[in-house]
Amino acid sequence: xxxxxxxxxxxxxxxxxxxxxxxxxxxxxxxxxxxxxxxxxxxxxxxxxxxxxxxxxxxxxxxxxxxxxxxxxxxxxxxxxxxxxxxxxxxxxxxxxxxxxxxxxxxxxxxxxxxxxxxxxxxxxxxxxxxxxxxxxxxxxx
Numbered sequence: 001x002x003x004x005x006x007x008x009x010x011x012x013x014x015x016x017x018x019x020x021x022x023x024x025x026x027x028x029x030x031x032x033x034x035x036x037x038x039x040x041x042x043x044x045x046x047x048x049x050x051x052x053x054x055x056x057x058x059x060x061x062x063x064x065x066x067x068x069x070x071x072x073x074x075x076x077x078x079x080x081x082x083x084x085x086x087x088x089x090x091x092x093x094x095x096x097x098x099x100x101x102x103x104x105x106x107x108x109x110x111x112x113x114x115x116x117x118x119x120x121x122x123x124x125x126x127x128x129x130x131x132x133x134x135x136x137x138x139x140x141x142x
Contacts, residue, residue: 025086025087029084029137029140032081033138035073035077036077036133039070039077039097040127040134042070043070043130044126044127046063047122049063049066051116051120055113055115055116056113058113059112060109060112064109067101067105071105074094075098077094078095078097078098081094090133090136093132093136094133097129100125
């Protein structure tokens with residue numbers, strides 16, 4: 001009889017705890033992934049265009065609208081992440097993205113040029129960062 005009561009208590013405890021789960025991160029958001037992928041494509045496209053122009057013709061003025069367009073997309077992503085609950089890691093990564101983008105704008109503006117080496121370096125940097133952002137959001141799907 002004691003065994004039956006113990007088994008029933010254990011079964012009851014299992015059933016009660018199985019229905020409860022604590023969610024420590026925000027749920028998966030498909031629109032966020034789409035927005036991240038769009039930004040990733042825009043950054044890649046922007047640097048490919050820069051790369052196709054001779055180095056002497058890469059003045060900041062000629063590319064400022066591209067920088068601003070991407071900056072607006074990044075800021076929109078950042079605002080989206082700020083309003084999502086339990087989303088600190090994605091928000092932190094998005095703030096890093098925004099900060100790096102601002103630094104790159106300032107560097108190009110200051111030098112009024114950008115080398116092939118810097119373009120390749122930045123493309124690789126943003127590819128890693130955007131990949132981490134997208135993988136992080138996709139991990140929430142499971």
